[in-house]
Structures are given as C-alpha cells and as structure tokens.
Amino acid sequence: xxxxxxxxxxxxxxxxxxxxxxLLWLFNNYDDEEVAPAVYALLREFCGLASDEKILSLETKAxxxxxxxxxxxxxxxxxxxxLFIEDKVDSGEHNQLEKYNTYIEASEEEGHxxxxxxxxxxxxxxxxxxxxxxxxxxxxxIHQIYALxxxxxxxxxxxxxxxxxEHILARERILSTTEKPERSESAxxxxxxxxxxxxxxxxxxxxxxxxxxxxxxxxxxxHYGYVCLSARHRDDIKIPYLEIRSRDCLDGKFMARILCYGxxxxxxxxxxxxxxRTKNSELFECKYLRHSKKGVTIFPKQVGYIKEGLxxxxxxxxxxxxxxxxxxxFLDLMKDWD
Numbered sequence: 001x002x003x004x005x006x007x008x009x010x011x012x013x014x015x016x017x018x019x020x021x022x023l024l025w026l027f028n029n030y031d032d033e034e035v036a037p038a039v040y041a042l043l044r045e046f047c048g049l050a051s052d053e054k055i056l057s058l059e060t061k062a063x064x065x066x067x068x069x070x071x072x073x074x075x076x077x078x079x080x081x082x083l084f085i086e087d088k089v090d091s092g093e094h095n096q097l098e099k100y101n102t103y104i105e106a107s108e109e110e111g112h113x114x115x116x117x118x119x120x121x122x123x124x125x126x127x128x129x130x131x132x133x134x135x136x137x138x139x140x141x142i143h144q145i146y147a148l149x150x151x152x153x154x155x156x157x158x159x160x161x162x163x164x165x166e167h168i169l170a171r172e173r174i175l176s177t178t179e180k181p182e183r184s185e186s187a188x189x190x191x192x193x194x195x196x197x198x199x200x201x202x203x204x205x206x207x208x209x210x211x212x213x214x215x216x217x218x219x220x221x222x223h224y225g226y227v228c229l230s231a232r233h234r235d236d237i238k239i240p241y242l243e244i245r246s247r248d249c250l251d252g253k254f255m256a257r258i259l260c261y262g263x264x265x266x267x268x269x270x271x272x273x274x275x276x277r278t279k280n281s282e283l284f285e286c287k288y289l290r291h292s293k294k295g296v297t298i299f300p301k302q303v304g305y306i307k308e309g310l311x312x313x314x315x316x317x318x319x320x321x322x323x324x325x326x327x328x329x330f331l332d333l334m335k336d337w338d
Contacts, residue, residue, distance in 0.1 A: 005170065005188075008163045008166055008167055009160070010022075010163055010164055010167035011186075015089065016068070016087055016089050016091070019121075020062055020087055021062075022160070023068075023085060023087065023119075024060050024062055024069055025160070026038065026039055026161070027058065027071050028058065030055050030058055031055075034156060034157045034158040034161070035156075035158050037155075037156070038149060038152050038156065038161055041148055041149075041151070041152070043055075043081075043083070045148055046083055046115050046117050047081050047113065047115045048113070049075065049081075050077065053075045053076065053077050053079070055075055056074050056075060056076055057073060057074050058071065058072070058073035059071070059072045060072075064103075065100065065103040066096070066100070067084050067086060067100050067103075068085055068087040069083075069085040069087060070082070070083070070085075071083040071084075071085075072107070072112065079113060080112045081113045081114075081115070082104070082108075082113070083114075083115045083117065084114070084117065085117045085118075085119050086100070086116075086137070087119050087120075088118070088119070088120040089120070089121065089122060089187075090122050090187070090190070090191070092125060092128050093118065093128050093131050093132055095131060097116075097118070097136075097137050098135050100116075101116075101135060101136065104116065115138070116135075116137040116138065117137065117140060118132045118137045118140065119140050119145065120139070120141055121145045121146075121168055121171055121172075122141070122142055122171065122175070122191065123141070123142070123195065123198060124139055142168065142172050142175050143172060143175075145168060146165075146172040149161075149164070149165045149168055150169070153165040153166070153169070171188070171191060174191045174192045174195060175191060175194075175195045176195065176199070177192045177195040177196050178195075178196065178316075179196065179200075179316045180196060180315065180319045181193050184226055184227070184246040184250060190220050190225070190226070190227050190246070193220075193226075193227035193246040194218055194220050194227050197218035197227065197229045198218050200316065201218075201229060201319075201320055202216045202218060204320050204323075204324070208324060209231075209327060209328075212331060213234045213235070214231060214232060214233060214234065214331060215231075215232045215234065215235035216230070216231050216232075217229070217230050217232075218230075221245075225247065226245045227245070227246040228243050228244065228245055228246075229243070229244040229323070230242065230243050230244075231326075231330060231331075233330070233334035233337055238262050238264060239263075239267070239334075239337060240258055240263075240271070240274060240303065241258070242256055242257070242258055242259075242326060242327060242330040243256065243257050243259050244257075244323060249313060252312050252314035253312070253313070254306065254311040254312060254322045255306050256305065256306045256330075257305045258274075258284065258305070258330060259301060259302055259303070260299070260302075260303055263299070268299055270336075271303065273336070274333060274334070274337070275303050278303060281304070281333065282329075283306060283310065283325065283329045284304040284306060284307065284329065285304065285305065285307050286300075286303055286304045286305070289302070289303065290302070304333075306326060311325065311326070
C-alpha cells in the first residue's frame with residue numbers, strides 16, 4: 001500500500017454504501033464553494049443543466065424504492081429535475097432497473113426532467129451494458145467517471161472530494177492492467193486481476209479457441225476475495241466449466257479446476273464419463289471426490305483439478321501459456337459433450 005493509499009479514506013470505504021454516502025454528501029453540499037464545481041459538473045453531464053443554471057433547492061434520499069441515490073432539485077430557470085443513480089463498485093446489474101422505472105414515472109408525471117444513471121467506477125461487462133440500455137438508463141464506467149472529476153483533482157480544496165478523485169484515478173489506472181498481478185488481497189488487487197483477465201488473457205484465448213465455440217468470462221467474487229476466469233466448452237452455464245481463481249495463482253503457482261455446479265440430473269451419465277476421462281488425463285486428476293453432503297448423496301461438484309506443481313506461472317507469458325494448456329486439455333475432455 002502506497003502512502004497516498006494509506007491516507008485515503010476510500011482505500012478503506014470500498015463498499016457501495018460508502019460510495020452512496022459520498023454521492024449523497026456531495027449533492028447536499030451543492031452550495032459549498034469548494035464542492036460546488038464538482039456537483040455542477042456532474043449535474044451538467046447527467047441532467048443537462050445549462051452553464052448559467054443554478055440550484056435553488058435540493059433534496060436527496062437514500063434507498064428510495066431501493067434505488068441507491070435519488071436527487072430532486074429546482075433551478076433559477078424555473079425547471080425541476082429528478083436524478084436517479086444506481087451505484088455499483090464491483091458487483092453487476094441484477095435486472096433491478098426495470099422495476100425502478102415504475103417508481104420513477106411518478107417524478108415524470110410531476111413535471112421533473114428525469115435522468116437515470118448507472119454509475120460504476122469499475123469494469124462494465126457487455127451483457128451488463130445491454131441490460132442497462134434496454135432499461136433506458138445511461139451508463140458511466142470508471143473512465144467516464146474519472147473524466148468528470150479529473151479537472152478538479154488539483155484545484156479542489158475539499159479533502160474528501162480530492163481523496164475520492166485520487167481513489168478513482170487509482171482504479172482507472174488499475175483497470176488498464178495487462179500484466180499478471182502479484183497479489184490477490186485488496187479491492188485494487190482484485191480489480192487488477194479483473195483487468196488482466198479481460199485485457200490480456202481472454203483476448204488470447206478467444207484468438208486461439210474462439211472458432212471452437214468456447215466461451216470465456218472473468219468475474220469478481222469480491223465477497224470471497226478472488227477473481228475467477230472461467231472457460232466453457234460452449235456458451236452454456238449449465239455444463240461443466242474450467243475455473244481459474246486469482247488466489248490460487250500466486251508466487252508462481254497455477255491451479256485450475258473443472259466444476260459441475262448447476263447441472264441437471266439428466267447429465268449425470270455424461271458427468272460420470274467425464275470423470276473417467278479425467279482420471280486418464282496427463283494434466284488433471286480427480287482424487288478425493290465428494291459424493292455426499294450432510295448425509296445426502298450428491299454428484300461431485302469438483303470433478304478435476306491440475307496436478308499439484310505441474311504448471312508454473314511466474315510471468316505473464318507463462319501464466320497465459322498455462323491457461324491455454326489447461327483450456328486445451330479441458331476442451332479435449334469435453335469433446336463428446338453435445
């Protein structure tokens with residue numbers, strides 16, 4: 001942790017509720033001369049305020065109908081606005097925006113100019129963007145958010161705003177990571193792994209295996225403290241898949257697992273055949289399979305994993321090659337799965 005990170009409030013306040021609190025605090029200080037420039041920059045971008053338009057009154061609510069941040073305000077040009085922000089940090093959109101639209105209609109009926117913003121200072125996935133746009137919301141990722149705040153980074157005298165901008169800058173830089181991270185501990189470490197998977201590893205995999213119909217994803221399991229890269233023999237979440245966790249690939253080590261979560265019972269014969277093929281693999285093994293849980297018979301969820309110490313991945317290049325070898329063997333094991 002750098003000295004700047006150590007002293008920054010947002011190094012520790014990493015949850016969405018903390019960001020909610022910051023945004024609510026920010027808008028409610030629209031009349032503070034140190035904070036106002038940043039507030040007006042956001043409102044001009046999000047709501048289309050004119051350069052000479054000034055706020056006369058403003059009200060905010062947290063979790064109004066479960067929406068993270070809601071702001072209603074009027075201006076000196078006899079206009080009323082309503083701004084609704086769904087705020088994310090590292091999690092994604094879970095189909096809640098359509099539900100929010102029904103409550104937002106009331107503000108439109110009252111004559112407010114409505115703006116709906118999906119605000120995520122992180123990586124927004126393509127399918128996430130699609131859901132946001134279908135719901136009629138605008139989306140802002142880390143690069144767009146930093147661009148809004150960046151002009152006030154040096155000139156702003158308010159320490160809270162300045163620290164938030166420094167925090168956003170750190171996230172923006174991390175999301176450009178193309179080299180294998182060395183740690184998997186802090187929120188910024190996990191963001192670095194997410195960027196590395198999406199910018200370096202997945203494009204390399206798609207180039208080599210894309211024509212086979214294989215699909216690749218990266219996602220952050222922030223609650224558990226790691227980032228996953230998953231490979232599937234086809235774009236179907238209900239078939240066995242390969243998973244590579246960031247915390248299993250530190251200090252030059254490399255581990256990948258074949259998992260079978262969410263499987264339909266009809267596939268059990270195929271899963272049994274997969275296990276038998278895995279037993280004959282040079283790369284994977286499947287010892288210690290778990291066949292019961294709390295006295296109930298289950299089909300093993302983990303059916304294979306890289307033999308310990310077989311693959312090393314100290315450098316970015318070694319890591320990508322280890323991933324490719326794992327994917328190649330996994331796809332071969334899955335070749336009879338239709």
